[in-house]
Amino acid sequence: MAQRLADRDGFSLASLAGERRRVRKEAVIRALFLAAAALSIVISSLIVFTLARETYTFVTQVDLSKLWSEGWFPRRALYDVRTIFVGSVLVTLIAMVVAAPLGMGAAVYLSEYAKPRVRRVVKPVLEILAGIPSVVLGFFALVWISPEIVQRLNSEAALFNLAAAGIGVGILVTPLVASVGEDAMRAVPKALREASYGMGARKVTTTIRVIIPAAVSGLVAAFIIGISRAIGETMVVAIAAGASGGSLFSLNIFERGQTMTAAMASMAAGTDAVKGAGLTFQSLFFVGSLLFIITLSLNLFADRFVRRVRQRY
Amino acid sequence: MPPEAKTAQGSGSGSPSVVPTRLEIKRSPSDVPLSPPEDVPVFQVDDLSVYYGSFRAVRDVSMTVCERQITSLIGPSGCGKTTLLRCFNRMNDLVEIARVAGKILYHGVDLYHPDVNAVEVRRRIGMVFQKPNPFPKSIYDNITFGPKVAGIKGNMDEIVERSLRRAALWDEVKDRLKESAMGLSGGQQQRLCIARALAVDPEVILMDEPCSALDPIATGRIEDLMEEIKSEYTIIIVTHNMQQAARVSDMCAFFTAEVNETSDTRTGVLVEYDKTEKMFSNPSDERTENYVTGRFG
Amino acid sequence: MQGRRFDAAGFVFRLLLLAALFITMLLLTILIIDVVTSGWSVLSTRLGDFLTGKLGSIPATSGIGQGLRGTFFIGLFVVVIAFPIGVGAAIYLEEYAPRSRFTRFIDVNIRNLAGVPSVVFGLLGFAIFVNALEFITGPRANGATVISAGLTLAVLVLPIVIITSAEAIRAVPESLREAGFGVGATRWEVIRSHVLPYAGPGILTGTVLSLARALGEAAPLILVGAVTGFLTEGARYSLESLQERFTAMPIVIYTWAGRPQPGFVENTAAAIVVLLVVVLLANTVAILLRNKYEKRR
Numbered sequence: 001m002a003q004r005l006a007d008r009d010g011f012s013l014a015s016l017a018g019e020r021r022r023v024r025k026e027a028v029i030r031a032l033f034l035a036a037a038a039l040s041i042v043i044s045s046l047i048v049f050t051l052a053r054e055t056y057t058f059v060t061q062v063d064l065s066k067l068w069s070e071g072w073f074p075r076r077a078l079y080d081v082r083t084i085f086v087g088s089v090l091v092t093l094i095a096m097v098v099a100a101p102l103g104m105g106a107a108v109y110l111s112e113y114a115k116p117r118v119r120r121v122v123k124p125v126l127e128i129l130a131g132i133p134s135v136v137l138g139f140f141a142l143v144w145i146s147p148e149i150v151q152r153l154n155s156e157a158a159l160f161n162l163a164a165a166g167i168g169v170g171i172l173v174t175p176l177v178a179s180v181g182e183d184a185m186r187a188v189p190k191a192l193r194e195a196s197y198g199m200g201a202r203k204v205t206t207t208i209r210v211i212i213p214a215a216v217s218g219l220v221a222a223f224i225i226g227i228s229r230a231i232g233e234t235m236v237v238a239i240a241a242g243a244s245g246g247s248l249f250s251l252n253i254f255e256r257g258q259t260m261t262a263a264m265a266s267m268a269a270g271t272d273a274v275k276g277a278g279l280t281f282q283s284l285f286f287v288g289s290l291l292f293i294i295t296l297s298l299n300l301f302a303d304r305f306v307r308r309v310r311q312r313y
Numbered sequence: 314m315p316p317e318a319k320t321a322q323g324s325g326s327g328s329p330s331v332v333p334t335r336l337e338i339k340r341s342p343s344d345v346p347l348s349p350p351e352d353v354p355v356f357q358v359d360d361l362s363v364y365y366g367s368f369r370a371v372r373d374v375s376m377t378v379c380e381r382q383i384t385s386l387i388g389p390s391g392c393g394k395t396t397l398l399r400c401f402n403r404m405n406d407l408v409e410i411a412r413v414a415g416k417i418l419y420h421g422v423d424l425y426h427p428d429v430n431a432v433e434v435r436r437r438i439g440m441v442f443q444k445p446n447p448f449p450k451s452i453y454d455n456i457t458f459g460p461k462v463a464g465i466k467g468n469m470d471e472i473v474e475r476s477l478r479r480a481a482l483w484d485e486v487k488d489r490l491k492e493s494a495m496g497l498s499g500g501q502q503q504r505l506c507i508a509r510a511l512a513v514d515p516e517v518i519l520m521d522e523p524c525s526a527l528d529p530i531a532t533g534r535i536e537d538l539m540e541e542i543k544s545e546y547t548i549i550i551v552t553h554n555m556q557q558a559a560r561v562s563d564m565c566a567f568f569t570a571e572v573n574e575t576s577d578t579r580t581g582v583l584v585e586y587d588k589t590e591k592m593f594s595n596p597s598d599e600r601t602e603n604y605v606t607g608r609f610g
Numbered sequence: 611m612q613g614r615r616f617d618a619a620g621f622v623f624r625l626l627l628l629a630a631l632f633i634t635m636l637l638l639t640i641l642i643i644d645v646v647t648s649g650w651s652v653l654s655t656r657l658g659d660f661l662t663g664k665l666g667s668i669p670a671t672s673g674i675g676q677g678l679r680g681t682f683f684i685g686l687f688v689v690v691i692a693f694p695i696g697v698g699a700a701i702y703l704e705e706y707a708p709r710s711r712f713t714r715f716i717d718v719n720i721r722n723l724a725g726v727p728s729v730v731f732g733l734l735g736f737a738i739f740v741n742a743l744e745f746i747t748g749p750r751a752n753g754a755t756v757i758s759a760g761l762t763l764a765v766l767v768l769p770i771v772i773i774t775s776a777e778a779i780r781a782v783p784e785s786l787r788e789a790g791f792g793v794g795a796t797r798w799e800v801i802r803s804h805v806l807p808y809a810g811p812g813i814l815t816g817t818v819l820s821l822a823r824a825l826g827e828a829a830p831l832i833l834v835g836a837v838t839g840f841l842t843e844g845a846r847y848s849l850e851s852l853q854e855r856f857t858a859m860p861i862v863i864y865t866w867a868g869r870p871q872p873g874f875v876e877n878t879a880a881a882i883v884v885l886l887v888v889v890l891l892a893n894t895v896a897i898l899l900r901n902k903y904e905k906r907r
Contacts, residue, residue, distance in 0.1 A: 011420045016437075018430025019464065022796060026432075029798045030706050036698035037707070040720045040772070043765055047730065050737040105630020113624055122631065124897045129638045131819065131893040133826025135863045136882050140641045142867060143648070143875060171641075174634050204620035225725075232727025234829035235860070239867050261729045261829065268736070268833045288733045292726065299725035303718075407791060409709055436794030446785040448804055458803060459793030506789070513793055 051292055054285030062279055072258060073246035074267055074280045083249040084287065087162065088231055088259040090251070091241070094166025095173060095230040100223060102170075103177025107222070110178070111185035112207050123182075130175035138239030141168030146240065150254065157254035160242025166253065168236040177226040184218020185211060221305035228298040232291065234261035244269065260287050352379040355517060355547050356401060361415035363396050363405065370396045371581040374415075376566055383539060383548045385558035385589065388568035388604070393581020394551040395443075397568075398519050400424075401549060402438035403431040436463050438517040439510035444526050445502035447494035447509070452477075452486050455494050455505055459513040472512055480508035481538050500531025507538065511546075518542075520550040524557065536561050555605060558589065565589040567601045645886070649879030660880060665838050665862065669873025674881050680756050680836070680858035681825055681888075687760025688767055688824045693817050696771025700813075703772070704779040705801055724769035732833025735762025740834050748853030754835025756856035762830050767820040774816025778809040811903040818896035822889045828860030836861040859885045 017023075062079060072083040106126070110119055146164035151157045188211050196206040212219070237259045238244075244266040247258040258266070267284050356378040363371045371393035378384050386394040396405070403424060405411040417424045424434060436459075448455050456473045465472070473490065477483040482504040486497070494505055503523055510518055520539075524532040539548060539561050552558050558565055566586040570579040585598045596602045652660055663673020699720075707713040739761050744753035747761070782805050790800035806813075838857050859881065866878040 011422065013422050013426060013428055016419070016422055016424070016426075016429040016433050018433040022432070022464075023430060026796045026798055030702075033698045033702035033706055036695045037702040037716050037772075039695060040699065040716060040723060040769065043734075043768070044719050044723055046738060047726065047734050050734060051730075054737075102630045102634045105627045106634050109624075109627035109631045113627060120901075122635070124894075124901060125635070127897050128890055128893045131822050131826070131889055132638070132641070133828070133860055133885060133889060135826070135828045135860045135867070136641070136645070136886060139863065139867045139878055139882060140644065144640065144644050171634075171637050178634070202617075202620055204623045208623070228725055232729065234727070234729045235864060238829075238832075239864060242868075244868075261727065264729050264733070265829055265832045268732070268835070285733060285737075288730050292730050295725060295727055295730075296722060299722055303721065402792075404788070404791065407788070432791075432794055432796050435791060439794075440788075440792040442785065442788060442792065444785060446789040448786065448789060449808065458790070458795070462793075462795045462799045462803075509789075509793060 047292070051285055051289045054282045055289040058279055058282035058286040061282070071246060071248040072263055074263075074283045075246070077279065078246070079279075079283055079286075080249055081287075081290070083247055084258050084260045084263045085290070086249070086251065087237075087241075087247070087257045087263075088261070090162055090253055090257070091166040091169055091233075091237055091259050092227055092230040094163060094253065095170035095233075096223070096227060098167055098170025099174045099177050099226050099230070103174045103222070103226065104181050104219065106174070106178040107181030107185055107219075108207065108212070111182050112203070112211060126175045126178055130179065132172070134172055134233060134235040135239065137168045137172045138165075138236040140171075141165055141236055141240035142242075154254050158242075158256060160240065160256045161254045162237075162241050162257040163253040165237040165240040165257075165259075168240055169230050169233045172233060172236060173226045173229045176229060177222050180222035180225055181219050184215040184222060187218060188214045217305040217308040221302040224298050224302035224305070228295045228302065231259075231298070232261060232295050234265050237262040238265045260291050263287055264291075352382070354378070355380050355420065357416075357418040357421075359416040359418065361397070361400065361413065361417060363393070363400060364412045364414070365408065366410045368576075368578050369580045371568075374581075374583045376583065376586045378547065378549060379564070380547050381543060381545070382563040383543055383550060383561050384564040384566065385562035386549065386551045386566050386568065387553075387555060387558045388581070388584075389570060390553075391579045391581070392568040392570040394568055395521055396581065398521055398549060398551050401517070401519055402435045402440055404435070404440060406431050436513050437515050438519060439513065439515035441503070441506050441510055441518065441520045441523045443522045445499055445506055447497070447502050447505050449493065449495055451491045452494050452497070452505060453490040455509050456512045459509060463513050465513070476508040476512040477505075479511050479542060480504045481534065481541070482508055498531070500527050500534060503527060503531070503535060504538065507535070511542070515546070517547045517549065520548065522551055522553060525553065532557070555593075555607075559593050562589045565592040567592065567596075567598075567604060569600055569604070642886070645879045645882045647879075648876055649881075649883045652876050652880035653883060660877075661884070665857070669871060669877050672877055674859065674862055674884065676857050677859040677862035677881065678884075680759070680856045680861070681885075683756045683852065683856075684760045684763050684858055685821060685825055687757075688764050688821055691761065692764040692768045692771050692820070692824075696768050696817070696820075697775045697813060699768075699772045700775035700779055701801060701805075704776050705797060705805065720769045720772050724773055727829075728766055728827050729829040729833060731762060731766040732830030734765065735759070735830055735834040750853060751855045752835070754837070754855060755853050756858075757852050758834045759831050759836060759856060759858065762834050763824040763827060766827065766830060767824045770820040770823065771817055774819065775809070775813045778812025778816065779805060781812060782808045811899055815896040815900040818892050818899075822892040822896070825892075826860060826885065826889050828858075828864050831858055831861050832864070838862060838865040859888075 063077070066077055066079050067081055069078045069080045071078060072080050110123060114122065141164045142160070145167050146157070146159055146161060149167065150161055150163045151159075157163065192210060192214055193206060196210045201210070238261070241258065241262060242256045247256065247263075250257060264284055264287050267280060354377045358374055358376045358378075361371065361374045362369060374397060386398060388394055399405045400413055400417055401424075405413065413425055419434075419438070422429070448458065453473055456476050457469045460467075460469065460472050474483060474487075477486065482501060485501060486505075494502065497505060503526075507518070507523075524535050527535065536557065539550070542548075550558075550562065564586070565588070567584045568581050569584050570581055572579055585592065585596060585601045587597070592601060593605050596605065659671075660673045661678065662675045663671065665674075665676055666672045703713065703717060707716075735758055739747050739758035740753035743758075747753045747757040748755035786804050786808060787800055790804050795803070836857050837855055838861060863878055863881050863885065866874045866881065
């Protein structure tokens with residue numbers, strides 16, 4: 001106390017200014033963290049910049065008739081975007097035919113039906129399996145899904161085919177869809193469930209008529225995020241659909257085929273060749289831009305749905 | 314800023330009936346001491362308003378808080394007591410949208426002057442919160458954190474013992490200083506929080522309903538403790554419990570909430586500020602009387 | 611009768627849901643059994659050779675030593691670059707950032723970056739690290755080195771590290787921060803001593819999950835020019851070898867998966883088992899850790 005009284009005799013603004021070194025240290029640390037956060041903007045800008053620069057070169061220099069030709073053969077200067085875009089759409093469709101019912105079903109089961117004990121085991125297992133690398137699923141699609149599923153459904157099917165790749169991608173995104181979907185289901189307030197049970201509704205009625213409609217925005221978001229991930233998936237298709245080098249336009253899912261992502265991987269597989277060969281290098285960025293725009297739009301769209309759920313509860 | 318100018322401004326902004334004439338005098342605390350003349354003012358609050366965004370939580374508060382006294386802030390919920398309390402050590406800075414207008418002088422220095430460092434303010438003006446919030450660390454580390462960051466040199470063991478003794482907790486915990494503070498009872502945790510505040514050698518201790526989460530026995534111990542340390546510290550306490558205010562405080566400020574009809578928001582105003590005895594026996598304002606006698610709030 | 615019909619509907623619905631979950635788990639189980647059984651002949655007979663051997667055209671003598679080396683360095687880059695920057699960015703966003711448009715912009719930006727396909731990050735790495743920064747990343751290998759790969763994958767997982775760390779930091783109770791500020795600690799002192807220890811397990815989970823993700827990525831590595839032939843050296847871990855041509859586990863798997871010769875299927879499966887052990891083990895540790903600490907609260 002004595003010390004404090006003495007302090008007060010000379011008490012002035014300077015007494016409350018704080019220790020200089022400590023104040024400066026705080027400012028430096030804050031600036032460092034700000035720089036770390038701002039780095040994400042630098043990265044985004046660089047992505048947009050590099051994509052835009054090469055895409056501009058490509059679009060201004062390419063013979064436009066080559067953008068709509070018989071197939072995607074960049075090394076022969078045939079850039080039929082249709083081929084690889086349709087390939088991506090087909091693979092994504094097949095993937096979602098697999099992932100939507102499996103993922104959503106698993107989500108609803110885990111959030112509404114599973115006993116806590118079951119949930120405690122199954123949920124982490126799903127999360128762990130969500131980390132299986134895509135090259136692994138590519139190999140699985142080639143050596144198991146293709147002969148055991150696709151070729152049994154259609155004996156004419158080639159070993160490398162879009163259908164097997166699509167199913168592989170579907171398995172890859174199922175845990176993701178399940179996880180996001182389950183979060184959406186669990187975000188529905190307990191009170192809503194209790195109100196429904198209180199009115200004497202059964203579990204199935206409550207789930208279908210009350211919980212799922214209430215969680216629909218989040219479920220749609222899970223679905224869109226699944227689509228976005230499926231379109232962006234590269235390795236499963238690169239391994240299991242097998243059309244390296246190029247592909248003719250085709251709608252047959254039991255044949256070899258290429259997606260936008262696999263086309264990029266296949267072009268880059270011999271990077272040294274890409275560096276010199278005319279517009280091949282630029283076409284890589286052109287496809288990258290398309291992919292970037294498509295997935296960005298999907299993600300922004302999904303984000304709006306997620307936010308709608310958050311606003312409501 | 315001259316107090317006269319403030320007075321005109323202050324009374325012009327609100328409805329005149331809300332601010333009793335008595336309060337007008339207190340806008341210049343230096344010329345009319347409310348307590349005996351030997352009292353040394355620690356805080357001089359001058360026409361203080363606090364805003365959260367565009368919402369005004371407290372308006373036009375003027376009062377003087379004196380050294381080595383316990384000053385209690387009472388009133389119904391939502392009358393801005395806690396908001397005001399958190400201005401005294403600039404805890405409101407942590408709420409981003411909070412903005413303060415008017416002045417709080419601490420020994421004559423404006424606490425909200427741009428050169429004032431809020432961290433230094435909080436070192437000198439400690440705080441005890443509504444819910445006991447010890448760090449999830451050992452009892453020992455709870456006490457030493459403050460002195461360490463403040464760069465206080467000295468024997469930490471001594472600081473720990475002294476702080477715990479002052480907070481009347483030493484005997485109960487001296488054999489388990491290395492154990493987690495989370496294992497203590499609620500009342501012990503709150504006394505630990507007081508000890509933690511004392512460890513940095515503050516001059517003022519702000520208490521925000523320190524007993525609201527405690528049982529009557531633990532509450533009694535905290536009240537005894539306040540009485541004991543009052544000779545060395547200035548204490549400002551927010552409480553919902555009028556008996557507590559009557560028991561422990563020397564000075565008492567009664568706040569109430571004005572409801573804004575158009576926006577349905579509540580703004581806190583200071584109704585009356587006086588010696589606790591007078592506030593509870595013979596208040597000047599009818600609203601204070603209604604509140605302390607239990608007819609309202 | 612009505613009641614019985616409803617029960618049937620409920621039963622069928624429940625059965626369908628259970629089937630969805632069951633098929634998902636079944637497919638993933640088949641996957642694991644399939645690769646383990648195909649790879650078993652390699653793993654059981656020549657595990658040591660396989661782990662340390664070089665890539666070659668004869669399946670029986672090929673090994674994954676170079677792939678493990680590349681994957682090790684990529685992991686190192688992610689840990690050294692993405693973790694500190696990512697956690698730092700998360701700290702800024704959760705603890706320092708004002709609620710401004712700029713902050714919101716950063717936030718939305720990071721969320722969108724997390725959704726950008728990995729192959730597009732590969733393009734970025736190709737344009738920036740391989741081409742533009744070739745003189746740093748490795749002029750002798752035209753920039754297609756493990757430095758470029760490591761930097762690219764560090765950038766790839768950065769948004770994930772930020773998002774998961776920010777979530778962990780957001781879960782720290784406000785009362786803990788207030789306790790720290792209340793005794794006069796600066797923002798950084800509160801973060802270092804209280805926020806980070808509390809959020810630690812959550813941050814660790816997020817970072818380990820993102821590390822596992824980086825180790826399994828192949829597409830960006832193809833873009834930055836990972837190769838499986840013309841590797842100048844074997845499994846060397848020296849610093850100057852960072853500027854040479856490189857490969858990594860996922861690339862080895864990708865290349866082998868496309869080889870028609872008999873024997874490579876077994877090699878691919880064995881390499882997958884090795885990669886899965888690393889990645890799934892990391893995931894398991896991370897998720898169990900998170901669940902353990904979630905339960906504690």
